[in-house]
Amino acid sequence: MDPFHSYLKIKKKMYSAILNGRSFKWTRTHKRERPESIETIPLVEIIAVQKGLVEIVPCKKIINTPNDFTVFFVKRAPKCQQRWILDKMVFTAEDSNLRDQWVSQLSQRIEQHGQQRPQRLLVFINPFGGRGKARKIYYSRIAQLFELAGINVHVLETERANQARDYILQKDLSSFDGVVCVGGDGMFSELMHGLIGRSQREACISEDDPEATLQGCSLRIGIIPAGSTNCVCFATVGVNDPITSALHIIVGDSQPLDVCAVHHKKQFIKYSVSMVGYGFYGDVLSDSDKHRWMGPIRYDYSGFKVFLQNRSYQGIIEYQLAGTGQSNPRDNTRCRTGCMVCSESTERLCSPEENAFDNVSQGSYKSQGSDEEVIDEWHSAEGTFKAINMTCMSSACPKSPDGLSPCAHLADGTADLIIVRKCSRVSFLRHLFRHTNQKDQFDLPFVDVFRVKALKFTPIPQDDDDESLESTLPVHLEYESVEQTKSSFLARLCGGPSMRSKWNCDGEVMPHAAINVRVHSQLIKLFARGIEGPCIKRRESWMPYR
Ligand SMILES: Nc1ncnc2c1ncn2[C@@H]1O[C@H](COP(=O)(O)OP(=O)(O)OP(=O)(O)O)[C@@H](O)[C@H]1O
Structure with a gap:
């Protein structure tokens, strides 16, 4: 023209x-x-x-x-x-x-x-999300924006948990260009589970098969943040603001996102995009669930309580490292709009001959720009751990603007595994505190971080049935556990001994301690463009990768 x-x-x-x-x-x-x-x-x-x-x-x-x-x-x-x-x-x-x-x-x-702009959207509002603010946010601030942009909207207010997920799994969605949730991370998770589940069913792929290469979802997900926690929105847009998110939906932005699939043996448990965490974060979540009446402050209350308990848990961690040709979790870069690392991953996925992700599931990965075949090796670590966290994204949030793993990428087909070994309360506090300032939270002798494709965790002692563990502890372990917690007055004050933690999977407690986690590259797409800003973060104390 x-x-x-x-x-x-x-x-x-x-x-x-x-x-x-x-x-x-x-x-x-x-x-x-x-x-x-x-x-x-x-x-x-x-x-x-x-x-x-x-x-x-x-x-x-x-x-x-x-x-x-x-x-x-x-x-x-x-x-x-x-x-x-x-x-x-x-x-x-x-x-x-x-x-x-x-x-x-x-x-x-x-x-x-505007060919990527949606014409028709399916919007789910959780009327109880964010202490009942979701409906008001949608009707007073967002509906008129969609109308102005000429988007045809079908709105559903949920009446029960998992209604949005079931709707997506069962109903005809052919007339929609995307699904939108008005709520928190829980609502986003429902939409994600619905879309991924539906895509696998249509492609005849069993979600229970931990080795299956999952089918990507074609519909994009929009998040209008209106919950008490909106980590996924913050980590993909850079701010939790309903108007900003609505505008990203209207202009038709598209941000692919890696997803972790969590299995217990041959049984599918859950998908995760922000955090799969055992130990500290699992304990905080399971304790906070008992105090839901407190509202969002329950996380601070339980965090303090679990911190005082100072528990650590035994287990074996096995992890499959991502090929060495890729970026690393301490390279001081940030995943931002137009991220080159994620774009390379998109190119690999789009070119069938070089589909590195397929190779990965067979145990090898060909790094970009080199002819060298790099084996994605499995490594293992046995010991006593205070926290084991795996995240597909930085997991930035308003309280920790750089997040759990500041250099993690949204769509590079990897996750960052952060292992915090048993340490004193003071040491752990130093680690936690560094999430809120500019210091490197991984530059501590009891912390390790790896960029990985997969993880297996086996609690010690192993047990076929996780739930019956406490009654079957070997005597020496029972003794160690009791010593660990009962030796301290603070720990005694805050709760009894426990041999096993729970996994926290994007804010939900998982029923099994023995799990396998595998990253699926760019399995879903959001109406977002990643965080706008510079890719390199200048820090005074720049620490090279260890
Ligand atoms: N109508 C409903 N009644 C009860 N629960 C619902 C309803 N609609 C959705 N849910 C469930 O409520 C949970 C929390 O919702 P959401 O994430 O939107 O809000 P939130 O304010 O961030 O929640 P939280 O109380 O977990 O902080 C979700 O897991 C979702 O499955």
Whole structure:
């Protein structure tokens, strides 16, 4: 399409406006204005163009003036690049004919650039999410944005847990371009389980087979953060803000995401994107579940209590390292919009001859840019562990803006395994505290971190039936456990001895301690583009990879 140009007025001042293949620009025609005063909006970030003077906040109002048109577009908040705002500008053309030409030209080009934009969405609202705020957030702030963008929406308010998952598993979704949840991480997990389960059923793949290469999902998931925890949204957008997320959905962003599949023997248990954690985080979650009445503060309460208990657990960790040609968890990079590491993974997945992920499941991986075949070796560590965490993403959240593993990637087909061995309370506190500041939380003698493809954990002692463990402890282990906890007054104060922790899988307690976890590359896609910002983080104390 040829560029379209004319003079337009904004608030009675004359501007020269030009629409080309990628952007819409306008600049003052006055001679004394400097060229920096050019305003530019990329076409992909124009939400809508409408005739007349149009308002949508606090409610929709159109004044049909003959020469005016209103352009709605995305703007970055002044103090936070990741927070998006809906901005608008009213332009006045010389006559209504020119106005109509502008509206038609802009609409055509938005459509041309917006092939990834959803036309029809299925929206699930958890009316109890975020202490009952979800419904209000959707109807007072989001519904009008979807209407403005011309998106057809089918809204369902859930009446029970797992209703959204079951709906996705059972109903015809062929008319939808995406599914959206208005709620917290629990609602996101429901949508993810529904979509992955459905895709496997359609591809005749058994989710119970831990070795199966799973089928990716075609529908994208949107998250309107309205829960008490929204880690997935924060780690993929950089901010928990309903308007920002709605705008990412409208412009049709797409962010692939790796997913961990968790199995117990040959039985599928759960999918995870943010954290599979044993020991400290498992104990905090299972304790906090007993205090749900406290609301979100229960996590702080249980965190403090579990910290005082200072428990560690015996077991064998086996992990399959990702090929050495890839990035590593301490390379001081950040996964950001357009991440090269994730793009390489996308290319590998898209080219069937070099489908490294298929090779991985057979035990080898060919690193990018080298002819060298790197074996994804299995390693093992036996010992007493305070925390074992595996995460497919940084797991950044408002309390820890860099997250559990700051250099983890969203879509590179790997996860970061963080092993914290038995240590004193003070040492563990140092490790925890470093999640909230700029210091390297892995630069401690009792912490190891690896970039992995898979994990197996076997608690000691092994037991066929996890639940009956406590009654069948060998005497020496029973003694050690009791010593470990009873030796301390603080531990006694905070709870009795326990031989086995629980796994925390994205905020849900899992029933088995013996599990296998495997990363599935780019299994789902979100309406997001990753966190906008620089890929390299400059830290004063830069620590090379150990
Ligand atoms: N109508 C409903 N009634 C009860 N539970 C529901 C309903 N709809 C969804 N759920 C369940 O509620 C759980 C929590 O929801 P969600 O994550 O949206 O909110 P939250 O405020 O972040 O939750 P949490 O209480 O876990 O902090 C989800 O696991 C979901 O399965």
